[in-house]
Amino acid sequence: MQLSYRVRMILYNILLFAFAFLIVVFCVFQGTSYYYINQTKDDLQKTAQDSTLFISQELKNIQSSDPLKNRFIGNSLYLSKSISEKENHRVLLFDTEGNRIADSVDETTINNILNTELELSLAENAPVFTLKSINDASMAYFTAPITIDNTVIGYIGFVYSMHEMDTFLHVAGILFAIGGLIGLMVLIFVTMSFSKHFFQPIKDLTKISKEINHGNYNLTIYYKHTDEIGDLTQAFNDMVTNINNVILQLESERKRLAGVLASIDDGLLAIDKNGNIITSNSYIKTYFNVSNPKTIYDFQYQSFLRDIFDSLKNGKDHISEEIDCNNRNLLLIGSPIREKGFEENYMIIIRNMTAARHIQEEQRKFISSVSHELRTPLTTIIGYTDMLTRRQVADPEIINRSLNTINREGHRLLRLVDNLLNVNKFDKAEFDFKKTNLNIVLLLSDVVEQMQIKASQSDVEINYVSDELPEILGDYDRLQQVFINIIHNAIKYSNRGDIIDVVSAIEDNHIVVSIRDYGPGISEIEQKRIFNAFYRVEEDRSRGTDEGGSGLGLYIVKQIVEKHEGKIDIVSQVGEGTNIIVTLPILSVLIYGGDQDEKNAK
Template identity: 30%
Template sequence: MNPKKSIVTKLWLYMTVLAIVALLFSGLVLSSVFEDFYFNLRKNEMINEGQQLISLILGGANPSELLDVSKFINAYAVLIDRQGLIQASSNVIKFNGIAIGPKELSEVLKGNIVVHKGHTPQFNASMLTVALPIRTEAGVAGGLILFSPMSSIEDTVWQIRRLILSAAVIAVLISTGLSFVLSKTVSKPLVQMKKAAEEMARGEFKSKVDVDSEDEIGTLAKTINYLSDVLNENINALDQEKKQLQNVLLSMTDGVVTFDTANQIIMANPQALEIMPTIKEHDNSYLNILEPLLKHVKDSGEYISEELRINGRIISTRLTPLFNENQQLWGILVVLKDVTRERKLEDLRKEFLGDISHELRTPLTYLQGYTEALLDGLVENREEHDRYLNVILEETLRLRRLVDELLQLSHIEAGHLNIKKDRVSIKDLIERVSKKVLPICDDKNIELKIEIEDIPSITADEDRIEQVMINLIDNAVRYSSNDSKIIIKAQSCKEGIIISVKDSGSGIPEDELPFIWERFYKVDKSRTRQKSGTGLGLAIVKKIVELHGGRVWAKNCPEGGAEFSFLMPWGA
């Protein structure tokens, strides 16, 4: 700490300066008082002695002899007449001319005693002069003037002044020591309060000010300690609320961003940065989209909600103005939610309603038409009769397959599907499935190629895995062109066995890849019978694999086509 800024130094200096000033003033006053006291004392002595001499002169004594006696009273005497002329004087001095000024002479002749102190030219020294009137029955006959050197009075006064100065120096030294001790005593609790305040500013509230006095400083110390406790409680409460708010923001699925009135970001949670990755860097593409909404909220002061399309995603945006206690806008809270998946699923559900209506309406139309033809006897020969019945059977099986898939997916999602695990040879399973699907491959002249490593058996439900394989291969055949190739691969990894089915189709749009495993999804939105499906096959595949503890994924191949894969854990 800088000593010049220390309260101890300041108190010590102030008290020392105050003591010095007080002692100097007291010394000057005492010196003046003593000087006046000795002057008045000497003046009264000279007046008494002069009156005694005047009494002796008026009694007939020789003035010259009496005036010589005046040297014993430490004074010089001069006798003057009414004109101010010297009639007699002490032998030690010889005056010529007038010994007193006309103004003083006039006062003496009036019967007044005149006292004067100052430089006297006749003696060339500072003298105390006392002029007394000589009264007779006829009036004032003259005057007696006594001169006493001021040096004796001044010596006495200087001795007193030296004594006062010595006492003042001693008093200053004593007061300096006492003021230093007193300043240390007074400032000690203040220094403790300063340290406690600095620690409170750093967020530390353990230190307390230890003051036992009941004065203002003691009261201030108790207030500081109380303030420390209250601040500690409030900061802990605020910290707890901050952590709770932070946990809430981190656990939210929505993105939260707070802007100030200048459109500068105050806070953004990780979910907001995930939805808008470069919003923290004030990417113009994002801020330009949000700026009109921010301006609208600032102008209207009202809550608004809109959906924006950003980089192919649908973002639900809700903006709320933030006001202070004076109802002044200080910021805007923006809540962001990626609703692309929800909107996509909503579109898929709408498409499914159309697809399922089509899937049901087409076979029902065939069933109704061919049945009515049979009932009306429009069939003339056995061959055409059997053909009509085969069409009715195919459409009935098609309806049955659709209903079975819906029921199966419903059972899986409800958790009612039983998994019977056993040791399964993936190689044998793939070869068996290949033989089953070979006829549908031959219909389109598709080559079915199998690439299987030497892999061990796994624990799984063989029937369900076979169903997964059939669904994937059927999907590959449906979207592969004639005279193409389908490749089935199986290889082991650290986690388990990876099985993939690669087709030679047109691939899947990249923005559609996240949704191909959803219910009712179909890449081909047309409702042609050649490629039409229920959109449930891949959803069933995903559910069965996940029930075994595995996972599914799909990707487009650089050479064309798409590859669907799933992982089966070793100990599934």
């Protein structure tokens, strides 16, 4: 089991305290014992000297001719008891041979007491002190020779109880145990309190590090002290702040890069050498219907992408090929990304060329149409002029018919050139119209009157119905061109005996002009493209063989209407005819930005 650093620190402190405590206890006990033993030894030596002096005086006071040894032996019991009563010790007296001759205590069970000490004293003729434990009690044994007038007449022994020392050591042991336990508890409490204070910043570091690992970089540690822990927390806070700044910077760069990639109109794939997708944009899903690809092999149905990747990985520097995929014409461009110090990656750009190819096709058709339109009247003009100059025609009728044809075809050429010039002008932002206040009813009446002649030639009737309408702000000639073009197309695609209805009315502060024919109509697909430049409805649907156009008429019409802040719509069904609706704002809306009532109020 792995212990935490805090627990180990507490255990280390307890062990250190216990070791120091035991050393102190040992020193105190040893010092106390040493003190008591030496003190007892000194006291016993002094007692032995005093007892020798007492024995000498007592023996010399006895009126006898016996030697001192005999008098000592004869009075030994008296002497031992007298000394014992005086010193409060057990006293034993021995002759010079080591035989016990007197004992202040009537004890017969222990005969060998002080034998060891006596033997040493006999051998060395000097005092001997020993300490023994008898029945868990400390006893001091002391023997010394009794020397009177430089003659050893016997030996004296003391048995001294060290009860005072034992009691002191016992009480001291209990106090040390209690003090040690209290000290241990205090140590544990202080250590835990201190360690909590000490380890709290570390816990905070750990907690915040986990939060940072989960992506939260806005956390810091508060620590008010300026010590080493304070330096550590400050350094950690600075690191977190720097990391957060770097993350924010990287996130900003990532969003900027994502914005750049999203703004690119081409599909983009960045791939590492193992085929993992580094980044891609939304066009990848649009083109290939693959969401969030992880590897190049997620494109299961686009083997051409894997082929390009394999070719780049095998060392090819540039690949460009065009393919058809999901009804799109795609240009694939692949190249390696090499940067010193980094592994090689690869970039594949997928460019949608469908619109470009469509425009190219429309331009090709337009050029072909314009060439045909130019060639037909030019051929006619050249033919008639050649006939008039070479054959010397004198018939006035032939000459007039030829000149009329040359004039008609010349105007046809002029209209074609005008249309081309108008397309160029309307595409320029700086082109401006000559707008004035005009009455749309009068303008439509003039147009209908002009177009009645052409309509009658085709056996088509034009009916115009209008309410009383307010003025609009517009360019008279350009708007006239709009309605002439629309009515001309209506006549062109009408059958003999048909009627064209022209209606103008006001709806929601706008003038709405409806031009309705009952010709073959236009399909939904063609309706979406009818206002595109260069686009022409199939010519075999028009009534006349010479009625084909350049595909610019309705494109120019739409440009003129939008320049007047209006709009043009088409409603048509195949076999039921076509209704072209032009919506233009009235004058008050353009001037005041409100309705007619607001204008009147002003």
